[in-house]
Amino acid sequence: MASTQQQQQLSAIKGAKVLMVGAGGIGCELLKTLALSGFQDIHIIDMDTIEVSNLNRQFLFRQSHVGQSKAKVARDAVLRFRPQISITPYHANVKDSSFNVDFFKQFNVVLNGLDNLDARRHVNRLCLAADVPLVESGTTGFLGQVTVHIKGKTECYECQPKPAPKTYPVCTITSTPSKFVHCIVWAKDLLFAKLFGDKNQDNDLNVRSNDTATSSDHSEDIFELRKDEDFQQYANRIYDHVFGHNIQTALSNEETWKNRNKPRPIYVKDVLPDEPVQQNGSADQMLVKDSLSSLSAMSYLGLKNPQDIWSLKENSRVFFAALKLFFTKRQKEIGNLTFDKDDHLAVEFVTAAANIRAASFNIPLHSLFEAKGIAGNIVHAVATTNAIIAGLIVIEAIKVLQNEAKNCRMTYCLQHPSRKMLLMPVEPFEPNKSCYVCSETPLLLEVNTHRAKLRDLVEKIVISKLGMSLPLITHGSSLLYEVGDDLEEDMVANYAANLEKVLSELPYAITGGTNISVEDLQQELVCNINIKHREEFDEEKEPDGMVLHGWTPAPASENNKDATDNNGASTSSTSKSAPAVMEDDDELSIMEVGVETVSAVGKKRKLSDVPHPETLVEDKRAKKIPEQPENNGDVVVMLDDGNDAA
Ligand SMILES: Nc1ncnc2c1ncn2[C@@H]1O[C@H](COP(=O)(O)OP(=O)(O)OP(=O)(O)O)[C@@H](O)[C@H]1O
């Protein structure tokens, strides 16, 4: 007969109403584990449809489901083996206004299986506002973590700043690349964006590449097809301009190359001297199958293996063929495209362009497979990590449902066993008293109040940094800005006019010493911001022209990124760099993280003693993983003989 403890657990599970956000890599595992653990009432939000690339690990989905809603197909798949339970799917963005605080309040616990910071922060805020515990998770390849966030008891998801995605100084990308990743960023964020994206968007290719040197009239866009030229002439001109002329011009600045290897300009006539490449076949012949999604320059050119490294010649041919396919077969999309790692033709183009640039700067060339990984920030997902993490989410959710907050653990799944443990449990931290999300600590904004417009404040700070979707800005009792569907016309016009005013010239001027309040109505989050006027900002280091204090993202290391960013997708190099602390060992133990092992974790630690989940993958901080007891009788649940943990 089941013990009283087991019965209590079962009734907590059966009585629970659970919200899952995300039905991808972690979500599929989680839904299955919830159903098999006896949960009866599960709601799932996911905004995506199923893609072929999901099928290797999102095992609730099959080929025939491609294109259908993840949330709905996941529900149907689980109902086939647990028909009696209730699963409610929502094919929607969790940021939709229908998922408001009242919606969240109906749940006993919320479980995240998301892949981006933005949605995670949004859910964190709604959980705080609705006072519903949140179990948060993320994986990157072999690494993963589950954290528990209970209002007032543990830190919230935003109590610790998250590493910002790696960015590079503009001049490294535009002028002095030294790594392949710099060439990739140039190819996708500058060249691809310039050729195929929004023409009006700021693009450093305009500013830094001396375009004016070739066109006497600055209003002429070098990237526009001219009236008197055919496609072939156009393509050659672009190639020569970006790989030849721009490099040639850059070389004339001796200072730049004093301590660097000089690049070499590359022109079409040198690489493909006898080849009128673009005449090599019509775009129709390039269609491998009859579908636009299968458009492929490499297939047309007979380049089969994506893991091969193409020569400069081959890259140049792919460059021309891909450009031609975009201009002839996908011309309707031109002007609206942004790089997408699942867009094969875009990946081909970016690989080829990055490689040609790499050749110019004497940087080793890379295969399409590698380039795609870098361009899409991909670390290949490990299904086992997702399964482990989903199991841990359920373990923590059950503790939360039984009101055993004190027994909750944040658990890190490591790539290599450390002190014989693959799973590292850590006691949750107390809320950070100066967290602007879960405490009312004001922020400080340094800004030139005579130069910055309200629009800058809204876009660069309120939306981008504070992650608000429906902001309302007040100064004292006066409203300066508001977003919403039900606003009167004159108010909309009023706010639109305010957006274009500099801060000090607003009807209720924002100047040094002003305190403003920024509120998100949906997230029910209010932030107070003290304004400090500052004249000058460093263009490179402070590109926003304003600096927000009290919100300091931890620097992302070159090779590593937030393990919670994706369920298996992160910077390409993350998987290669194992945390330094991880010792190879003959035995592998997986530590049970149930209630029994609580004592293994020991006393509460100071924040500085323990790696933060998101920085666990960073070597430096990983060294600070807490000492674990050498011998802990009740922790070993599995033995294995290798380092190949997963
Ligand atoms: N704002 C959001 N609202 C609802 N669902 C979201 C939101 N943001 C992300 N998701 C969902 O979270 C899931 C994350 O799953 P996962 O990391 O496995 O990503 P994926 O898109 O399925 O795979 P990959 O990106 O690796 O190809 C996705 O199914 C995605 O649709």
Ligand SMILES: [Zn+2]
């Ligand atoms: Zn917080």
